[in-house]
Amino acid sequence: MQQxxxxxxxxxxxxxxxxxVAQFLADHGATIVEASHHTDLQTKRFFMRHEIGASSIKLDYASFVNEFAPIANEYQMQWSLNDSNHKRRVALLGSVESHCLVDLLHRWHTGELHCDIPCIIANHPQMEQFAKWYDVPFHWVDFKTLGKDRAFEQIATLLSDYNVDLTVLARFMQILPDWLCQTINGKAINIHHSFLPSFAGARPYQQAYDRGVKLIGATCHYVTQDLDEGPIIEQSVKRISHSDSAADMVRKGKDCEVTALAHGVRYHLEDRVIIHRNKTVVFA
Amino acid sequence: MQQxxxxxxxxxxxxxxxxxVAQFLADHGATIVEASHHTDLQTKRFFMRHEIGASSIKLDYASFVNEFAPIANEYQMQWSLNDSNHKRRVALLGSVESHCLVDLLHRWHTGELHCDIPCIIANHPQMEQFAKWYDVPFHWVDFKTLGKDRAFEQIATLLSDYNVDLTVLARFMQILPDWLCQTINGKAINIHHSFLPSFAGARPYQQAYDRGVKLIGATCHYVTQDLDEGPIIEQSVKRISHSDSAADMVRKGKDCEVTALAHGVRYHLEDRVIIHRNKTVVFA
Amino acid sequence: MQQxxxxxxxxxxxxxxxxxVAQFLADHGATIVEASHHTDLQTKRFFMRHEIGASSIKLDYASFVNEFAPIANEYQMQWSLNDSNHKRRVALLGSVESHCLVDLLHRWHTGELHCDIPCIIANHPQMEQFAKWYDVPFHWVDFKTLGKDRAFEQIATLLSDYNVDLTVLARFMQILPDWLCQTINGKAINIHHSFLPSFAGARPYQQAYDRGVKLIGATCHYVTQDLDEGPIIEQSVKRISHSDSAADMVRKGKDCEVTALAHGVRYHLEDRVIIHRNKTVVFA
Amino acid sequence: MQQxxxxxxxxxxxxxxxxxVAQFLADHGATIVEASHHTDLQTKRFFMRHEIGASSIKLDYASFVNEFAPIANEYQMQWSLNDSNHKRRVALLGSVESHCLVDLLHRWHTGELHCDIPCIIANHPQMEQFAKWYDVPFHWVDFKTLGKDRAFEQIATLLSDYNVDLTVLARFMQILPDWLCQTINGKAINIHHSFLPSFAGARPYQQAYDRGVKLIGATCHYVTQDLDEGPIIEQSVKRISHSDSAADMVRKGKDCEVTALAHGVRYHLEDRVIIHRNKTVVFA
Structure with a gap:
């Protein structure tokens, strides 16, 4: 993969x-691999992502940052420059359902997800076997013994100790406390097993079954203090019918969860997502 | 089309x-064109639809009904027998948006929807041109002049005078009063422009835009007294992104509305839908 | 709609x-409504589309063209500048199937397709009724009486007389001769009723039925001398099963055809398509 | 899971x-969990699948088979009776791509696929690590050293020694010889990485890239002597655009392959597929 x-x-x-911006890039000989623009005509806000061949540009990372800063200031930019060779550190949080966790581990193992996975943290011990297979340190945080408050403190300490850049809730079935949501704001991705805003909260497949919908889905979104209300990155749906039991819906839904989460995490890692108020711009 | x-x-x-049932059909020489079964394992309820070649069976419609009645009684059946040659009478209710109405008219015109359309009723005059093209009587019920109560009485009178079997709300933008919902219970189909239960009520596309969802949709459902809460027949979705304005979403959503409504109406006309509590069995 | x-x-x-380009636009005060870029890394070719608020730019159309020409020459551009207020002239070619033709007419009638439709031409008389409804001149070119050669000459004359910018084959069931394909190269769009390259040629639904595929589709593409081999603009598919007869597949396929063609024509009219060799860049 | x-x-x-059939089942007190019928109106062939609660029926497996045989003979049935508690023995054949193989292993591990996996066989050694994780015997058949003929003889011996009921080619990149196709006819499932019949043969993603299609897909089918021509069980597609490189298409295609294969294998294991000439009836 090209840097x-x-x-x-x-x-x-x-x-x-x-x-x-274009003149700056041209002046330094930059070859543009991919360029995306978006203007939000309602809020008069502009979003832009450039992917630049590192070998083409006559600047190292630090000089790029220094020289671009005046332009950024002039136009009041919120901006970032990321080197594709720099791998983000991603912690996976799990419970007892393995499908999302194992899928992310496999995509990471094959290089589709370009990141490090320094640790897996779970409130149940079952995921340890998968952590071992992929040789990732596993931490069981026992909510029953510790109580919620101490358990989340322990998780926060682990995220900090491991220098985690992104926390992925891969069917982690505990609601994060507000203080932790704030700490990892914009750096935590969840998968919810319904097409939000339908069926927020607990047991969404049962809710979907009871309502008799003809489509089920999954929603990948950033974690915020408002449960299942954070900015949506990706959604996936599948057709169902009267002949699907709640168990069938769970099985079909898992395929939605796996793909929506894998997409969302990859978009984030490739700097394709910009959070704008409670929505996202995704240069997919 | 075979009878x-x-x-x-x-x-x-x-x-x-x-x-x-099978023995009864075999005894009368019936050829089965299509057979569908469903058992709801939770409610221990059984649903069955047979489509029988009319020329194969040695019974006319009335004799069929008479001879089958004892079996139906024995098993406490709710049941119906419909002759495909008998066309149901379908009234279309519209407002100012023409896409669903024109689509249904065209499918009717080409024979895809096997029914009669004795009248089009609307609370605005704009749909008259399409009614004229398809040579269907048009009734403008002027809500502003009449007031809601008298307007709906007039609609109810029209539905009754035309002997309407099915009322289709093809983007009819008025909320039906409870008494009318009861009158046409199980015989009125609506298209809502969101994937319910998300974005029930007014301005669903704006709601979807504000929430930042990545999919929009449409829901075809039976009308009940609880607004947008009736049994769902069909849902359709389309992918959207940050680059879609609310106007783009309206445009894309229209394609969802058209197909979901056309499917729902066809399923109903072909006796493929059974309402069970607040859900549907659809033998599509 | 903003100009x-x-x-x-x-x-x-x-x-x-x-x-x-960006400096040129900035120098003239242009507000960018939408911007899209693509670099084909294999062929080192660059594609760009800007949609510019006409009221923001301090140039009229002719001056824009004049002043931009030197930049265009410097970078060896193939380029075009189109005013959204200028409506292209679109001829519809039909046969006996009305679904695509009527759908395009309705989208044009409601303003979704921003163009003029100066004429409908068909090799059968049945489409005349729809032409009349929408008040569009209709020309029946009788292939049986005229023979193919004279019939196509007559069509070419009509296209020329009506100053047609785009010819849309809305289920026109005649194969265009090479000379006509050349004349309208890049300016003629066809809908083929399969997901090409599967089932090119005649009776694609029967081919699909015989092969037992689980998806059927439609392909909107530019017409070239190689039948069903032109650059693809859009494709649409639907799920089918063993229970779908060839007739069911035709019905389901029509919905694919209608949406694929409507999208393709709109993309073309909004200058969203660039033909590059035998493929397309579509800034959808 | 109910037997x-x-x-x-x-x-x-x-x-x-x-x-x-219904009278036979009723006479023995059978409760029907699921029933599916299909009549092929062209070939006048009838297909039926019943899933019967084992505890409801007053017959053990052997008696059921004995007592049903006369009915089967009378109606010239090809038929089978399978006990859901009896696990089929499934061999996985792999090469170097792990996504399909690991996905099947995980679905088996979590019980979604109800079968035994007695062995994994591959023409390259890389899949051994995954075999070890899931504690499945692994056999590397070295085609380079052995040559094709002896390599396939060795595979056939392994399939026989392990009493394999179903052979799944999980991106196994070798073409099976005719004699082996015949041996495992109707008992071998392949995943091809295109929406067949488009792009049969080698390098389908490159073929798709070169043709400029707007959808890519995968096809799960039974293996026959005619390469990529066997009865199709399931197909899956995803939307692509000009901005997708051949590498992007490979990545997106993998998700199609994984789901199409997982569905196809599950349908087979649950006796939901009937092969009829070169097509399938799938009671999904």
């Missing part, structure tokens, strides 16, 4: 903005 | 039931 | 290119 | 057939 720099910009829309 | 009888049965699940 | 200019560029990829 | 008997019938369509 690239990913320049992601979020700023008020202004005439001259693209020209300034 | 068929459609025998639809809904009864408590019992051993011997299928054998009795 | 916009659509600047579409197709040229060899070069450093400085985007900066030059 | 069931699965009675699957394939015979000429005749009046009285369903009544006879």
């Amino acid at each position: 690239t720099y990913r320049l992601v910009i979020d700023c008020p829309d202004q005439v001259g903005l693209v020209a300034s | 068929t009888y459609r025998l639809v049965i809904d009864c408590p699940d019992q051993v011997g039931l299928v054998a009795s | 916009t200019y659509r600047l579409v560029i197709d040229c060899p990829d070069q450093v400085g290119l985007v900066a030059s | 069931t008997y699965r009675l699957v019938i394939d015979c000429p369509d005749q009046v009285g057939l369903v009544a006879s």
